[in-house]
Amino acid sequence: MTTDADDRIARRQVDKFAERRRQLADAALTTLAAEGYARTSLRDIARESGFSVGVVHYYFRDKVELITYCVRRYKAACVERYDAIAAHATDAEALLRDAGDGLAATLEQDALMHRLWYDLRSQALFEESFRLDVADIDASLERMIARIVDTYAELVGVAPRCPSALAYAAFDGLFQQTLLRHLSGDPAALDDLRAGTRTLLTHLV
Amino acid sequence: MTTDADDRIARRQVDKFAERRRQLADAALTTLAAEGYARTSLRDIARESGFSVGVVHYYFRDKVELITYCVRRYKAACVERYDAIAAHATDAEALLRDAGDGLAATLEQDALMHRLWYDLRSQALFEESFRLDVADIDASLERMIARIVDTYAELVGVAPRCPSALAYAAFDGLFQQTLLRHLSGDPAALDDLRAGTRTLLTHLV
DNA sequence: GAGTTTTCTGGACGACCGTCAAGATTTTCT
DNA sequence: AGAAAATCTTGACGGTCGTCCAGAAAACTC
Structure with a gap:
């Protein structure tokens, strides 16, 4: 069974993952607010976030999951x-x-x-x-x-x-x-x- | 100077041109109504109208002119x-x-x-x-x-x-x-x- | 320090987009 | 009937899109 320390480490990683998702979603909302849904691509969102498109795909299954989360x-x-x-x-x-x-x-x-x-x-x-x-x-x-x-x-x-x-x-x-x-x-x-x-x-x- | 007959012929052609524009615009409105602005392409509109994309471009300078007309x-x-x-x-x-x-x-x-x-x-x-x-x-x-x-x-x-x-x-x-x-x-x-x-x-x- | 895991990059892919143009077809004119 | 004009088709182009993935880099563990 895992120790409390294991839990803390795992929790920290989960929190880090969630924190990145929030950060990406905030970049997405900023871009959506500026350009509108129709004119916002994942490349635009990636650019706004400072990460690559691959990072967006690392944290979100697809564009639909990202928009829904947003x-x-x-x-x-x-x-x-x-x-x-x-x-x-x-x-x-x-x-x-x-x-x-x-x-x-x-x-x-x-x-x-x-x-x-x-x-x-x-x-x-x-x-x-x-x-x-x-x-x-x-x-x-x-x-x-x-x-x-x-x-x-x-x-x-x-x-x-x-x-x-x-x-x-x-x-x-x-x-x-x-x-x-x-x-x-x-x-x-x-x-x-x-x-x-x-x-x-x-x-x- | 043109004769009345000339005017009638020219007018018929102008009317024919305008009629085709209306027809294309109606196809565009039907497609826009079904799919929404974001998800409507000129190919979709052409398909709905029964003409090719080239016809859309023959009668409208570009997509913006078509949408504005619509x-x-x-x-x-x-x-x-x-x-x-x-x-x-x-x-x-x-x-x-x-x-x-x-x-x-x-x-x-x-x-x-x-x-x-x-x-x-x-x-x-x-x-x-x-x-x-x-x-x-x-x-x-x-x-x-x-x-x-x-x-x-x-x-x-x-x-x-x-x-x-x-x-x-x-x-x-x-x-x-x-x-x-x-x-x-x-x-x-x-x-x-x-x-x-x-x-x-x-x-x- | 080496190995492992996590995170991230960048290029590629297939699909779709708007636009353009050569040329085919149809219609109109003489 | 042939020529001209109008109308239309089709393929191509360059660009953008979402998604995928091999592998690089960073972080972590031992």
Whole structure:
């Protein structure tokens, strides 16, 4: 049987392997965010990572496994980011402001990642390989919006008036349209997102 | 100078050339709808059209010109389809019903074309070549939603309470989420679109 | 230090891509 | 009927793609 020292050594190697996979996946996400799914090759990803294409194949069975791993990694980052939005508001007005500011902040700071999200969600309609992971992300996003809507409803002392799927759809549309405008250079886009968030929350609750 | 007969002959040839371009573009749209932008090659399009790749190159300078022409052709079809939605309602309840039924009908009948639309809109964020045409389509869609919202507002005798861009964003999100669900086989998707259309109209006006 | 294991490189392969052009075929004109 | 123009086919080209693998280099073990 192996000793604790054996376990520690084996564990260190496993951790090293996993750490390299994360590193490669981060290079992949960077390239995907910059170029889009359709225009990203394994050679591009390798170049971004500083390793050869052979290393990508050493750590991932094929391109599909790498992309799927990336989507899962993206999801983890997503959940972390969104759970923080409007998490501490204690009155309705503060929540309206924090929700709008939170969504505007994440859109501005991670515009290219959000663009990638819509790209991948769209690609998932044509390719099976990461469709379930994309659906998981959508479900997380819906929960985030439901949390904000429910919290707002509580703070104004009413029950929410529409299903969480509809609220999510409306916010998703607002976010996506704002992203398009922001990426086109529209200076009013983020303020319109804040105002739109307020309008949707007050009208849908 | 040319005679009338000369004009008729030249015109017939120009028409023949344009007709072949439309035919090739329709084959391209069919293939794009089935496979998505990323996975569609000129060879695939040629195969769908029944002509060789050389014919595609005879009528279009390159792939970019073909895709751009397709997007414009798609836009024309879009505008025609959407201008008919809820165009004849004479009371608020009829408009709510017609708008929901119209959006549900077009989603159901042209699901793959709508999927293509979201694919192309997403691609337009990464490639310049058809970005302006995609923006034109978005503007048409916004006008369509604005028309429906304004008509509803008139019928209930109030002014609309939110900007057309926000109304369009919310409807676009609803439509897209419904498309995702419909394509995944969710039997309730279209009914939820009808219900969601009603909720958005009544709450945003 | 030698042997073993892990990690990584770089070249090759077959397939596919967009584009081009010579020439065949069809259509039109005289 | 023959010539000209228009239309179309087919093969080739250079480039890119994902994948594979022999072997080099680095790290590790004894």
